[in-house]
Amino acid sequence: MVDLKSTASILSYEKNLEEQHKRAGRSVGVIAILFMSFRTLGVIYGDIGTSPLYVLSAIFPDPPEDARDVIGICSLIFWSLTIVPMIKYVFIVLRADDNGEGGTFAFYSILNKYSGLSVNGESRSDDNSIVRYDTSSTHSFKQPNLIARYKLIQNALLIIVLFGSSLVMSDGLLTPAVSVISAVEGIAIKAPSLETYIVPISCAIIVLLFLAQRFGTNKVGDWFAPIVFLWLVTIASTGIWNITKHPDILRSFNPYNIFDYFIRNKGLGFNSLGGVLLSITGVEALYADLGHFNRISIQLSFPLFVYPTLTLAYLGQGARIILDPSIVKPNAFWNSVPDNDLIYWITFVFATLATIIASQAMISATFSLVHQAVQLECFPRVKIIHTSKVLEGQIYIPEINYFLMIIIVIICIVFKESANLTNAYGVAVGSVMVITTILTSITICVVWKLPIILSITFLLIFGIIDLSFLISTLRKIHEGGWFTLLLAFIICLIMIIWKWGSRLKFQHALKSKTKLEHIFVNDDEPDKGDEEMIEKDVSIDPSSKIAIGEMEPSNELVDGNSTTKEMNFGEIKIRKGVNKSQIRLASSGFQVSRLPGIGMFYNEVAFGVPLTFRHFIQHFPAVPQILIFITIRPVAIPYVGDDDRLVVRKVSNYDGCYNIIARYGYMEKISQGQEFVKKMLESIHKFDPTHEGLLENSNHVTYVVSQQQLHPKLNASWLKRLLIYCYVFLVNNSRQLYGNWNIPIEDVVDVGMKIAL
Template identity: 30%
Template sequence: MTTTSSDAVRPRIRARVRDGAQRGGEHASGDGPKQALLGLMLGALGVVFGDIGMSPIYALRQGVTEAGRVDVPVVMGILSMIVWAVVVVVMIKYVSYVMRADNEGEGGIVALTALVRSGYEQQGRHKPHWLLMAGLFGAAMFYGDSMITPAVSVLSAVEGLHQVSARFDPFIVPCAMAILVALFLFQRCGTAVVGKSFGPVMALWFVWLAGVGVYRIAQHPDVLRAVSPTWAWALVHAHPLLAFVVLGEVILALTGAEALYADIGHFGRRAIRLAWLFIVFPAIVIGYFGQAATMLYQPGAEKQPFFYAAPSWALIPTVIIALLATVIASQAVISGAFSMTSQAIELGFLPRLRVIETSKKHRGQVYVPAVNLLLFAAVMFLVLTFRSSDKLTSAYGIAVGLTMLITTVQMVSLSRNVWRWPWLAVAAVSVPLLAIDALLVAANVHKIPQGGWFPVAVGIVLFTLMATWHRGRALSAEHASKAPPLDAFVRHVLDDKHPARVPGTAVYPGSRLGATPSALESNVRHNRVLHRTVIVFVNRSESAPRVDEHTRIDVRDLGAGCYEVISRHGFTERPNLPRLLASLDGQLADWRFDSKHTTYFLLRDEMTPGCSHGQMSRAREWLFGEMAFHSASSAEYYGLVGEDVVELGVQVVL
């Protein structure tokens, strides 16, 4: 190692951390590529496609119910609208276009926002503030979707019990609640276990859905004419207002499209695309055609076309399979909510929460207990408040539509400013997609008084929390920049203060490169001691999901046993401080990592009233302080054991 003076440019010592983790979607076992891909596809069926795979239970039914008529032009027109909405929005927009924007294997609107931000940073430009706020609002609306999906999916399937016997009606809501309790308790097992358990059931669901559809299509093949978009256009031309209203129900066939993108970190883009193209898409389209045939040729079938489509002898098996599948339908958005929360924490959009890695083979598979509890409470509230899938679908569309619209807006910025597409190409792709998304949102505005207020209210609350935390963090960073330079502080302490040197290693996590941590400054001022080895640890979260292990750590030698260690990690990773320090063995002069003689000095900030000097309102100052107080401890975040940690409380005035 080379040591230089404080006023020279110091060489950096690179260290590698070996943790054996694999990127999300990569298979770490010794299985062959085909076996690995098939396993990922099966897992994706159980986690990713549950939401969109359950849409056939209620999407066409709600569209025809909203139209108030059951005749050939209306049913065929709505069917054509649904099929082409799936083709354009899911197949073309998400599977072919949006999923190209994976942030090194990670997806979702938070990862997309980070990708756009990193593109601006690479060009030396600041990302427009409104674009960042739009990304945060889209993420907030995704949480609203994550709350509604489990409730509406499970209720819609349990309501099939009514088709078996009306005597089951009093048990529909309690049964749905019991299933949801079991589902949320199961989340702690992890995505990998959930996917393996649910994948075969969802494979059976899609086979059953296609089989019932083929059974009805074979009886009435003329329904296949709805594959032509002319039926949709004819409905729009003949009844424009009715078609616009029905469009608010067509969006129900698209729920889960955002989850396809959000969950690519769990199973990989290729596995999700192949599963969609060869299994999910054909099955759901055939299922819609089968239901349309049933509605047109079986009186009364419009009430529950999915269950009426099954042969009478297969009704009970259909209800059972639907019950199992709808439980799984909720998994797509729940897993997406966990992933998005983990990403948002690392990017500084949410305070630290407890995040549990649930897989040693696949990075990005996480369980967030606080989010699981929040979703569970919200889902129970929705089930008890609305009590039927018909009423819940009114609350559904607005959250989905707003998230889709914001995703498209972010993709416009990405295509132009990161991918460097010419404006003509950007316009050719984005203008039609923006028009469709705007129409879907507009068609759902009238649902706000009927239940759409819930996801909007949830979105506004969560957006306020994320925007406040992001703003408070920015002001905290600005305050940290006023701390004395680390080089000058060390020089001043050693030359003028002559503190007592005590045995052992002291580690001070800091928030800003080259700045003196408040904990170090306070410890020297009040205790007048300095450990024999002092390591200032600066943790930097990058806009990429992962960083290269070879360049993860840099070290600056400050002299006299003092070092600054700069660690980089992606937004799907969490720093394990003892393991990072252990990787430096042999890299620093006369020092080896010894956990028994290492003390970690952490800072516990206390926000004071007026701490932002008018840059935030008093209400937001209080909110930021409460979020900071209730966030997970830094010790847990850094993977530290309690007896090795000393916490110092510091009042912060931003």
């Protein structure tokens, strides 16, 4: 007999064990989130966390005469931290993620995606099918919107995004300078004789920081979070110590003090907003660095730890200023540190390390922005080195690194003091905040599909706040703010010219495309039996997404827009017996030899035969046995899965001739090496299993790329000629297109051509 008691006990035990496993899984998940939240301290909050070093000194260039002014400023700082980083960024903007990625280009990506647009001018519906949404902030694209219908709106959106990215890059130049100098200035408080060495020491730290970039941040990344954690604990403890000396500073939590401050000071009070803005510098990092972590980790770390520690630090400095207004000269922060040598020098060490981390965060963000811009064809090609085998986002760009180092050292020498740099610093942050508000309001309507009244409300509330900060900083533009705007304008102009020139080249390639039938002829007539279409079963993984085109009876080029479909089942149609392996040139009648190996001709257009091939075949009437016309397509998503990487088509019915589209996200490294070739041939074999010897040719690959000499047309206007000459200058001074593609240089053949744009 079955022992029911034993059976019930076993079932009860198994049920309890299952519940324990679930609870353990939840516990592990909670611990992982908490640990990730801790790690955000070392990457995201370096900039905003070091702002207490210089904010109150920038707001009060002279000792304040009224304690109510100090309370009003501290109230402004508290509510600014609450409204902008906390409410706007942490709980609203972070929801505008692009498959987990953030930043200005993420806005561009999702807005393009939901408008059915392509990043390189060639709109294809099959690119939209590879996007997968897992967050609650996304909806599927259904019908054309205003962005899709009007070219003017598309261009305006692109310019806004490029200018916003340029401002973040220019901000990346000022952050290391202002942060490091403000920390090193602490030497002069305890050792006045070293004051003349502040700038040289700051420059030395910056040079060492940039020289260390080539080793990658992964080697020191584990140390970042504990250092910033100790730094924030230190300034919060100092703040509490100062608050106990003058508890009346806690009145700053009352927003009435803000209105009282503005009423009493009128125009001078509005000017103070430029200094208050410095307390929230680094908010762009909350969004830009989203891809390194996740939304929940940031939504935990900022409200629960960063926000209260910064509040205590600012209130503590305010309390000390009320007791002794003279401490604002030369630096309110360092004069508010307890008068104890050990505490002072420990604070100095943590401040220096924290400012280095803040600088590192902005340098890494600049590298990431440049990388994304290159992938989206918005920036000249540069050498990109991946410093981590585990973390894809950790990159190093030598040209940008040394350019930043030289410019930042010059900035330190010219401006000399952190107070001089803060005037230039706020303009970039205020401008980025306004652009983020505009893009978020568009996202609320276009992407999240919420009522337009919510989009307008968001734009009005946060737009007024951001514009107030920006206008306040613009009033000091003659004191240094011009530098940031000028630098951002130059970077933006470079990106606009590059994007414009790339589109012009693409349009020329589109007009110059041809068909293989216009290049080759075949005298052999096919038999009637050859016209027969047969059905053939092919074993294909149902999850595979290799796009194929059905072969039509005519020899017309298969257009992917009309005949391409996704292969989700194991049945394809194959033309039987048409032999076009023996071909000759239509122009000269020369016989074309078929050589062993694979020839990959890179094509800017996803269909048709590139001008490179036509130019090549006219001089060398020989083609490889396997002829591939390949297009590298950047798509407006961060990453593309392996199943969606390749689109494979047959070029008419010529033996061994294929069109390939290789799709890459803007956060990915383009790789065309041996591993890619192997996967490509496997995909071709699934599409065309009748072709034998594909995999055997994988070691004999020739990469044929175009080496173009660009020049303006004779009838071009003077403005267009000037822009083309600027674009040509950028092309000539940028890296080769395939320089970062992991292609063996000895297997590359350059085909030179002159192109009039």
